[in-house]
Amino acid sequence: MKESIGSLHEVKTACPDEATLAEYAGGAMTQWQRERLEEHASACAACLENIRAAQTAERMLAEGALADTGESLKNKAKGLAKMDTGKRRFRSYIWLAATIAAFTLSFTVPKYFAQFLAAAVILGLKWVSESEGIRTLIVSMDAKRRHEEEHEEMPKWRR
C-alpha cells in the first residue's frame, strides 16, 4: 500500500495499516492520533481510496446491497477451517518416508524389485493425494511471511 495514485503530493510517511484506518473510521482514536492520520491521508490517494472502500462496504452491507458470492467460493473459504495443517503435514511425511523406503528397498532387495517399485508408486500416489492442500499451505506460509514483513515496516501510529 505504498502507491500514491492520483496524488501529486509525494507521501513521505508510510501508510497506516487497515486496522488503524478502521479505528479512524470507528472514531476510536484520540484527537492527536486523528490529526496525524489526516495529515498523511490528505496527501495520500491510496489511504483515501481505502477510506472510500471501507465506508462504501459498511454502507452496502448494512443496506443488503452486496450480491452473494455463491456456495462454491464460500465453501472453499470455509474449508480452510477443516484443514488441520499440522496433522496433515505429519501424515504426508509418513507417506513420503514410506515411498522413499519402498523405492530404496526395490534396489537393495533385487529379488522383489518389481514389487517394491510398485509399492513405491502406490505410496507415492498416496503422498501426492494427502498433499492436495499443498498449494494452500504454501500460500498460507507466504501470507504469513508477508504479513510479518509488513508488520516490521509499519510505523507506530498508535503511541
Added chain:
Amino acid sequence: MDPNEHPEELIQGCIRKDRRSWDVFVETYSRVVYWAIRDRLKRYGYDFSEEDVNDIHQDVFIALWASDRLKQLREHGKAAGWLAMVAGNAAIDHFRKVKRQSPPNSISIYEEIYRTGDGESRTLEEVLPSGADRPDRQAQLNEAREELEAALDGLNPKERMAVKLNLLHGMKHAEIAAALKVPVNTVSTTIARAKKNLKEKLEKKRLL
C-alpha cells in the same frame, strides 16, 4: 450468532479457530471481500478475470485464517470496512507481485469518476464540461489536477480530505461526513468553497 449484534464474539471465535464462528464469518463477509476485490481492480484499471477474483478471494481468507490476520482488527464493529481495505490491497498486491503488473493507468480514478460518477460525485464533469471531447483531454485532466492541488493549499488536512474524497474518489457529502466524523453542512461548505476556488483558477488558466 448474529454477526451484527455480536461482532466481537464472532471475531474472537475465529481467532480461537472455532469452526462454527468461521462458517458464520465467511457466510457474512465473503460478499464484502468479493466486492472489494472487483471494486479496487476496476478503479485501478486492471484487466482481470473471474478466476483472478476467486484466487484473491481465497488468498484473503487464507491470510485471515492461517496467518491470524484477524488479530490485527481492533475495531470489531468495523469488520466490513477493514475487510474491504484488506481485500482491496490484496488485489493490488496480487497483480503487482504474482502477475507483475503495475496499475495500468495512473489517473484511472479520475477517468472512472469522469465517465461513470453519479450524483454529487460528478464533479470533474462539472468543472471540465467543455473539455470532454478535446484530443488533449489527458493533459487537460493533469493540469486540472495540479490546479486542484493548488486550490487545496489553503485548507487544513481534514478539509483537504473532504474535498479529495468528493472530487477525486467520488464519495457523497453524507458519506464523507460519516467517515470524517464531521457535520454534513461543514463538508458541503468546504467542498463548495474549494470548487469555487478551483473553478476560478481553471478559468484563469482558460481550462474552462
